[in-house]
Amino acid sequence: MSKVTFRIFRFDPANDPTPRYQEYEMPLEPGITLLNCLNKIKAEKDATLTYRMSCGSAICGSCAVRANGHAILSCKTQASELVKDGVIQLDPLGNTSVIRDLAVDLEPFWASIRKVKPWLMPDATDNPEKERLQSQEDYLKIDHATTCIMCGACWSDCNVLEVDKKFIGPAALAKAQRFIYDTRDVKTIDRLEEISEPHGVWDCTHCGECSTRCPTDARPLGRIEEIKQAAMAEGVHGNSGARHVLAFRETVGKRGLLDENYVPVRSVGFLNIPGLLGLMPVGLRMLWRGKNPPVIPHSVDKVEEVKKIYSRSEEFRK
Ligand code: SF4
Ligand code: SF4
Ligand code: FES
Structure with missing residues (x-):
């Protein structure tokens, strides 16, 4: 097994406040994921290394980091795919502030999600006894967006967020599409008007990074285009x-x-x-x-x- 150097960003404001990189050498077992490499480093070499994880199955969205400059989900990525000249460089997610090592403050990300009111607002006079059913055809309109696992990979690599911290961001836009296109929701126009405000959907520059980095089928750029199509079709033109x-x-x-x-x-x-x-x-x-x-x-x-x-x-x- 060939040895690989993991070059990992370290920052501990309480004990070691100067950001730096620390290197760990380790043989790569065939088929090992990046997350399992981090777990091995923590268990066998350095218990102080800090990062987030939970499910290990690409479901909880907590293990996203930047590898060689781009955001990835570490439990879904084979470590061998990341090796460049014998090195894998790991950094915390971009467009965030670091709490410690690879763990970041995601509060601005969550605030952007809350802004789009991510819950169903149905007709208040319609009170079904059980769940609100949807046809398969209607569900397919929101199928992509529902796969979002809130990992923040798109937020990390969004070019507009780098220059405009008020930009709503790709994940919130994917979430907005999920409710704008939900045929059981009656607040479509209100949602479209709110998302068309400055720093909203029209500020996206269509660079495509969010869709490239998204580890699921949510692919925000496609959802952003759908929101714009809906805004034009519904006459939300006052912007x-x-x-x-x-x-x-x-x-x-x-x-x-x-x-x-x-x-x-x-x-x-x-x-x-x-x-x-x-x-x-x-x-x-x-x-x-x-x-x-x-x-x-x-x-x-x-x-x-x-x-x-x-x-x-x-x-x-x-
Ligand atoms: S396509 Fe738009 S939302 Fe996605 S990363 Fe680029 S600027 Fe950000
Ligand atoms: S849209 Fe994709 S990259 Fe962005 S938070 Fe959801 S799953 Fe992660
Ligand atoms: S640990 Fe849950 S998505 Fe990776």
Whole structure:
């Protein structure tokens, strides 16, 4: 069995407050998971090493850590898959503060989940004697989101959270989709309006990291797209994200290209004076660098072909 070096982040504010890495060498047994490696290190080499775990079966969501820079569920990952030049580097989840070693404070993550009111709000006048039944077809609309195990891997690697601590985050958005698409819930519009506020669903940049890191079928980016589709279909358009979509549709549908003078103004809102003033520095920078689009917009060649594609896609959408 070849030996592997585990390079593990250590931080103990009470006794050893300077963050550092500590290395442990260990042979990798065939088929051993990363979590079992951590358990072996703790049992045989260093009882002070701190990390979270419970079920060992990819159910409880407590064992997520970053391996070689990316979040993974340690009980679901073969250690052998992580070895790079004989080393596995382990860090606490990103976008969190560390409590000790690999254990992090997940309170901001849980606060984001609470924000989307993660419980069913059915018609109060409808009081069934037993459970509220759902057809299989209806259940399939929320099937992906219900597999979320609240591990925080998506939160750890979300690029928007790195720059905006108020962003609601991918797990809460997946949870919101689970109730927006639940046919027994009657608060769909309220939920869509709340999630469309600043720092909500429209602030996601579609980088896809959350879905790449998600260890289940929840895959938040897909759920985020579904929320946006629902918001557009239900007429929740009073926000810059939805207006941006409408502006894209209008300019591509009319002229076959993006009118970069019109799209930002339409997105911010024609009567939103502070928002429009906020666009001025970008506009002036573009002007300064000669990147401003022509003031009188033109159409692309063969715009009729684009219009045909556009109207076919509109029919398909309807
Ligand atoms: S797709 Fe959106 S929510 Fe997911 S990681 Fe990227 S920015 Fe965050
Ligand atoms: S969406 Fe996926 S990665 Fe995010 S908390 Fe749920 S299971 Fe974990
Ligand atoms: S220990 Fe429960 S999910 Fe890994």
